[in-house]
Amino acid sequence: MSVQTRIKRTTTPEIAARKGAEPIVCLTAYTTQVAKLIDSHVDLILVGDSLAMVLYGLDSTLGVTLDMMIAHGNAVMRGSSTSCVIVDMPFGTYQESKEVAFRNAARVMCETRCQGVKLEGGTEMAETVAFLTERGIPVLGHIGLTPQSVNQMGGFRAQGRSEEAARRIVADAHAIAEAGAFAMVIEGTMEPLAREITGDIPIPTIGIGASPQCDGQILVTEDVIGLFTEFTPKFVKRFGEMGQLVASAAEQYATEVKSRQFPGPEHCFGAPKRD
Numbered sequence: 192m193s194v195q196t197r198i199k200r201t202t203t204p205e206i207a208a209r210k211g212a213e214p215i216v217c218l219t220a221y222t223t224q225v226a227k228l229i230d231s232h233v234d235l236i237l238v239g240d241s242l243a244m245v246l247y248g249l250d251s252t253l254g255v256t257l258d259m260m261i262a263h264g265n266a267v268m269r270g271s272s273t274s275c276v277i278v279d280m281p282f283g284t285y286q287e288s289k290e291v292a293f294r295n296a297a298r299v300m301c302e303t304r305c306q307g308v309k310l311e312g313g314t315e316m317a318e319t320v321a322f323l324t325e326r327g328i329p330v331l332g333h334i335g336l337t338p339q340s341v342n343q344m345g346g347f348r349a350q351g352r353s354e355e356a357a358r359r360i361v362a363d364a365h366a367i368a369e370a371g372a373f374a375m376v377i378e379g380t381m382e383p384l385a386r387e388i389t390g391d392i393p394i395p396t397i398g399i400g401a402s403p404q405c406d407g408q409i410l411v412t413e414d415v416i417g418l419f420t421e422f423t424p425k426f427v428k429r430f431g432e433m434g435q436l437v438a439s440a441a442e443q444y445a446t447e448v449k450s451r452q453f454p455g456p457e458h459c460f461g462a463p464k465r466d
């Protein structure tokens with residue numbers, strides 16, 4: 192009888208246990224191929240609703256459906272074997288009630304077999320986070336700049352500038368941690384505030400435009416590799432220039448097609464060799 196070796200994925204309790212330890216490395220992925228390329232380098236892959244802007248050319252993360260997230264979640268699960276995969280809940284699929292949130296999150300969990308879901312919001316979402324986590328659905332929180340509330344925030348702006356706004360974000364962080372989230376993303380938030388929250392709460396904070404003191408960091412992969420250049424927030428560092436590589440490969444391809452250099456005999460079946 193052969194024994195199959197099963198590579199174990201990083202679990203949400205393992206991510207939670209990394210509080211205060213070595214930084215947790217997170218990136219987004221929406222496709223099988225990108226998931227394959229990043230899987231061995233990260234602890235957590237987020238199938239983010241940022242795919243609305245990055246893949247579908249929309250002007251915000253609104254307009255993403257649950258079916259889209261499930262399709263991309265499946266693609267990422269197929270491309271990864273060791274990372275903890277978390278799928279974003281799209282706008283409108285969890286805010287109405289904790290029961291609706293559970294039904295939709297359960298669909299994501301069952302149909303993708305991912306490790307958990309992410310949802311945006313603070314104190315107002317705490318009851319929902321508790322309802323989900325008490326029923327077996329691990330939740331990654333998301334506070335500070337919450338892109339699904341772009342219309343209410345009046346744009347993508349750093350949060351927590353005033354004393355009152357800062358206190359509200361601190362309260363959000365405590366509420367989501369107490370509700371049972373295994374970790375939380377802090378996005379676009381004043382650095383001293385993100386640092387203070389990281390020191391105060393018992394679960395890992397994953398920063399994006401937050402603080403180097405967060406327990407982990409996340410960026411959108413297409414930002415990191417220079418494939419999405421429409422809009423580059425201050426917190427993005429580009430570690431590669433894939434956009435330029437794609438454009439120059441397309442240019443070279445066009446030149447060779449027009450000059451009949453491509454396809455060569457080596458790309459054809461039964462073609463005579465070139466002189």
Ligand code: KIV
Nearest residue numbers: 219239240241376399
């Ligand atoms: O949708 C997303 O990709 C995100 C991350 C940027 C945190 O929420």
